[in-house]
Amino acid sequence: MELVLAIAIGVLTASGVYLILRPRTFQVIIGLSLISYAVNLFIFSMGRLRIDAAPVITHGNTDPSAYTDPVPQALVLTAIVIGFAMTALFLVVMLAARGFTGTDHVDGRD
Template sequence: MELVLALAIGVLGGGGVWLLLRPRTFQVIMGLSLLSYAVNLFIFCVGGLRRGADPVLRTGAALTDYADPLPQALVLTAIVIGFATTALFLVVLLASRGLTGSDHVDGKDGAP
């Protein structure tokens, strides 16, 4: 399980970085999205993977029966903030497109 998730994080992160370095706005946004999935999963997995553990307190269960709540709380806010930054970035890029007439973010215009 761990290996699968680690590879998944790697693929997400690598793809995200690749897109991040592409010269056009849309690619950068997609890259950021992929990268934020990777980071969210990474933070989440730091607490260890638990299958079938209780997410909610139950009378008579031991501490070890529960999934680690702390990374979950961190990731939950990260997801919401991630959405906000994506939206902000999108709008910034739209504004820059409106200003420069191009969706290039590498300072080069015109080339397809």
């Protein structure tokens, strides 16, 4: 499973990095979103993979080994929301730049 996830992270990263190096703003925005999936999964995976061990205390059992690591999850949760804000901001900047410059090239000129 770790192998699958690692390859998944790699594929998401590669697609994202390829896209942010492209000249069109829309490509960059999709690329950034793909990279943020990869990074979120990467940070999440730092807590190691556990199945059926959600960090919700059940039956008053507070033994840390019974649950998966909650710290990366807390980090990633806010990262997802901030990622959304970033996408929104970038999208609007992209639209404004397109309106001002008349092109959707990342440099504002073809």
